[in-house]
Amino acid sequence: xxxFQPFDPDGVPGRRQxxxxxxxxxxxxxxxxxxxxxxxxxxTSIRMAAEQQFALAIVFITIAAALDGIDGRMARFLKxxxxxxxxxxxxxxxxxxxxxxxxxMYLWALExxxxxxxxxxxxxxxxxxxxxARFNVALDNPEQPGWKAGFFLACRRLxxx
Numbered sequence: 001x002x003x004f005q006p007f008d009p010d011g012v013p014g015r016r017q018x019x020x021x022x023x024x025x026x027x028x029x030x031x032x033x034x035x036x037x038x039x040x041x042x043x044t045s046i047r048m049a050a051e052q053q054f055a056l057a058i059v060f061i062t063i064a065a066a067l068d069g070i071d072g073r074m075a076r077f078l079k080x081x082x083x084x085x086x087x088x089x090x091x092x093x094x095x096x097x098x099x100x101x102x103x104x105m106y107l108w109a110l111e112x113x114x115x116x117x118x119x120x121x122x123x124x125x126x127x128x129x130x131x132x133a134r135f136n137v138a139l140d141n142p143e144q145p146g147w148k149a150g151f152f153l154a155c156r157r158l159x160x161x
Contacts, residue, residue: 028082031075035088038067042096049104057104064096090136098128 045060071089075081102121110117 027078028080030078031071031080032085032088034067034071034074035085035092038064038071038096039092041067042092042100045096045100046103049100049107052107054104054108057100061096061100061104064092064100068093068096086139090132094129094132098125098132102128 041060041064045057045064048054048057048060068089071085075085102125105124106117106121110120113120
């Protein structure tokens with residue numbers, strides 16, 4: 001299946017034709033498809049939690065975690081890493097490991113606490129977003145050694161005042 005994009009072959013305004021876009025190799029798409037499956041698992045976890053099916057919600061978060069472990073390895077193995085894939089993975093990680101667990105915990109155990117329970121869920125999700133943002137910024141740090149680029153840092157010592 002070829003995709004098409006408009007182009008102006010002879011510079012005449014209003015006269016546009018379509019030319020086929022080059023096909024995208026499967027090796028470039030496959031890791032992103034796995035990431036999208038992980039996103040679907042996270043969203044399904046939220047749905048299961050909303051339907052009070054908490055065991056299934058946990059299963060879908062676990063599936064999302066397994067897929068998250070596969071997509072990056074697959075991209076490196078296929079030599080198809082990209083900035084787009086990294087951003088998609090980052091957004092998916094926030095939903096799967098920040099939002100979905102927060103919603104699950106709120107609906108399972110914190111809902112009776114009303115606003116206090118919701119605040120606890122919000123704090124969890126906000127911390128996940130901040131942690132992920134910190135990790136993404138650290139990847140762009142030119143001063144860090146090359147071997148650190150692929151690792152998730154749990155903590156960092158602050159310089160002495």
